[in-house]
Each structure stands twice: as structure tokens, then as C-alpha cells.
Amino acid sequence: MGRKNSYLDEIDKFIGNRIYSLRLAKGLSRQQLSKVIGVTHQQLQKYENGTNRVAASRLMLIAKALEQEIPYFYQGFTVGNNSLPETKNQRLCIEVARNFRRIGNREHQDAINTLVKSLLKARVA
Structure with missing residues (x-):
């Protein structure tokens, strides 16, 4: 198991929050999006919570499913971002x-x- 890295954890949570917010804005359930990207709804929940890191290839599928470009998921990220939780x-x-x-x-x-x-x-x- 790798060492804890708070910076990486922040990025994971930030990206997860962006996925979550965009999924809601598109009116998709977790079940619907997870089916399109080929994961269980539990796995998608872990992505959205920042518990599990989203691989680049999976982020490509998510971006396509949510009709968004990859940079969207990183826009606005700063170290020490206090507005992460939805x-x-x-x-x-x-x-x-x-x-x-x-x-x-x-x-x-x-x-x-x-x-x-x-x-x-x-x-x-």
C-alpha cells in the first residue's frame, strides 16, 4: 500500500466532486452513469467521494458520457481548496x-x- 499523500487526496476529492456535480446537472442517476462507463454504482460512488482514484482511461469515459472535456475536471483546483464537499x-x-x-x-x-x-x-x- 502506498503512502498517504494529502495533495493527491485533495485532487481525488476535487475530481470526484466535479464528476458528482456534473452528473447531477445532467440529471443522471449513479446507476445510469456507472452502466455507461462500465463500473458498479458503488465504484462510481467511491470515485465521487474521492475514496478511489479515477484512472485516466476511466476519466476519458466519464468525460465522454457527461459530454465534457478532460480539463473541466481539473479547472479551479488549488492546493488547500476548502470548497470540496458538496x-x-x-x-x-x-x-x-x-x-x-x-x-x-x-x-x-x-x-x-x-x-x-x-x-x-x-x-x-
Whole structure:
């Protein structure tokens, strides 16, 4: 067994979080994505949690399945990144964004955006 390396652990968790967030944004279940990339849903969960390291070849499959380029999974990584864990608020934001994209009517999207902005103004005032 290899030595513990906190820097590598941070990278694994960061990449796992990016996979998790993107999977949710795409509206895929863990079962659906794991089937496409050829692993069990338990293995995918370990990737998403950063428990297991994602091999480069597997990351290629994940990127293809999630319609994303490889650099996406590393963008924003810094040593000592404190925002790694997915919070309930972040998950809600991803869900709202996913549902917003599904609204086909541009006028409805604009109306929702206006509502959100007015709620923010009311909160600040």
C-alpha cells in the first residue's frame, strides 16, 4: 500500500466532486452513469467521494458520457481548496439550474430570472 499523500487526496476529492456535480446537472442517476462507463454504482460512488482514484482511461469515459472535456475536471483546483464537499445548498442550486434549462420558453426563463433578482433586492433592502 502506498503512502498517504494529502495533495493527491485533495485532487481525488476535487475530481470526484466535479464528476458528482456534473452528473447531477445532467440529471443522471449513479446507476445510469456507472452502466455507461462500465463500473458498479458503488465504484462510481467511491470515485465521487474521492475514496478511489479515477484512472485516466476511466476519466476519458466519464468525460465522454457527461459530454465534457478532460480539463473541466481539473479547472479551479488549488492546493488547500476548502470548497470540496458538496453542500445541500450547492445540490439545490444544481437542481434549480437543471430544471431551469428544461424550460423551453425564453420568456418564462426571463420571468424566473427577474423574480430571483427581485427577491435578492428585497433581501438586501
